[in-house]
Amino acid sequence: MAGNLTDNGSDNFSWSSDDEVEKEKEVFDTGSSLTTLPSFNGTAEGSSSSGPSSTLFRHFVGAGFSESLVAKAIKENGEGNMESILNALLTYSVLESSPSDEPDIEKSSAAEQNGDFAERINDLFGQTNNGDSDQKIDADSDFWSSDYDENIPEELSDSDSCFGMEETSGTFSEKEQKLSFLADMGYPKEEVSIAIERCGPDSSLEELADFLCAAQMARASDASYVDPPKPKLFSDYAKHKKRKMLEYEMRRKKQKGIFEEDEPIRLPKPMIGFGVPTEPQLPFHRTLPETAQAPPYFYYENVALAPKGVWDTISRFLYDVQPEFVDSKFFCAAARKRGYIHNLPIENRFPLLPLPPRTINEALPLTRKWWPSWDPRIKLNCLQTAIGSAKLTERIRKALEDYDGEPPDHVKKFVLDECRKWNLVWVGRNKVAPLEPDEVEMLLGFPRNHTRGGGISRTDRFKSLGNSFQVDTVAYHLSVLKDLFPGGIKVLSLFSGIGGAEVALHRLGVPLKLVVSVELAEVNRNIQRSWWEQTNQTGVLIDIVDVQQLTNERLEQLVKRFGGFDLIIGGSPCNNLAGSNRVSRDGLEGKESSLFFEYIRILDAVKSIMGGKKR
DNA sequence: ACTACCATGAAAATGCTC
């Protein structure tokens, strides 16, 4: 396997005695365990851990976890990733404890402890909270990293400020308490939130528990729903993180102006990521955070122009790997600005051949004849899920027919605006039209008729295509896998849609030994399945409808059966992030886009299962 | 100011079955 970077944090370090712990504190006070976020163009991200830090150890112990568990969690996850360690700790504390086994946690409310810790994690995620840099720093704060020093003091004081805030909204903290309590009883946080919403903010704990119990019983009667305790924990944790982040953002909005803005991830200009085949670019290295280096490879995609802060959050949850922002206009004739977070090598990439046409003119030669000189477009805009209506093209035709030759400026402007907005092309005199589905397929790099037939409607074709990868772009990034997996690759494809990732790998000539594909829409699964059959694949294709079905248990089975995954790839829904959404652009916590947390849940789970297997 | 943007929901239009 290629990225053989199993953590061996236990190499030269042992947690066996308190003395050692004390000693380590001194040693690592000045060490940096995290580094500054690099500027986009590939300055080294630095190692995420320069050595075992006892402060890390003490911090978790201080958060209420027992020393043995903390030692174990750090050993197994390395020090680089707070997420994994916390995840592991939460796992242990549920799985391994009958409560009396863990007096450290039990003596005070475990939920409160964990909640408080998660709160602090979140405030780290926020990075911004306050600019007070002259507060005293206690030993607890130094482990975060030297680079976060400016932000450290607030990590201490933030509990103060949080309480201050919560006092201003009494129901919030009351809700918080109920949440914590019920979560501690084992109910998923999200369900508790829903219960509070349904039963009202003044509902008693008994009422809420009744509601939750009824909900679980109703669900249990659904045979298809598997809800074993272990995976639920992962799911809970993701939801927990999500909720915490949401709260954090809410607080932040409330407190606008008090705290300075964090330094946001910025989009590169030109948007060529770590390079594209057609633009000159100096080669450079990047060094991934250590936790991101362990197998499997992962590849996450979403819209580049998400609301502010979303990419920062995504990046933090994906081991602080910096996104690679690429506009597909450097690969094909249509723009497609997307961010990709992955831990693939970036050296020796190569493009799919033949290179696709890169102008409208080349891609759609029949439009050349009718293209007016006053329409300067060379590239199409982003191919979206909806197309211009026939009525609109009719209005445009009528507007143009009133004039011989060039229309006046205001008509030109109207026509050009609409053409840009809806990606209309010239198909006759005074006649514009939206793209046909097969043209979209071609522009996105799919085989002709990929989405055609099999019961899918024209509307749904546009929808599925609009939500898909640009194959050439993704294939360029994935091309490095060809040499790494000459014998074939085992892929876990989440939210796989019409199978852009699979098509890309196939076109690259990477044999698909195994594809486990998760896709909710039946039409999309059918498209993938028929593509699979038509391309005479010899590997195994497993369809899974819902990410919820991909429980930890199921993942363990799959890993056991197939020997792990080489690549976890997917783009989570962008509905609530995309600029086109006028109704529910709610950010990452939106209904669909929050499925991002399922992605990291599954990625974390696979990492830990595979990591566990290796030892 | 100007541009672009993996959208949603309701109403209207169209298609399908009987």
Add this chain to the structure above:
DNA sequence: GAGCATTTTCATGGTAGT
């Protein structure tokens, strides 16, 4: 053509970058 299902059309801001 009635009744139902599906598809098409329209109206609907707001964010962030340039």
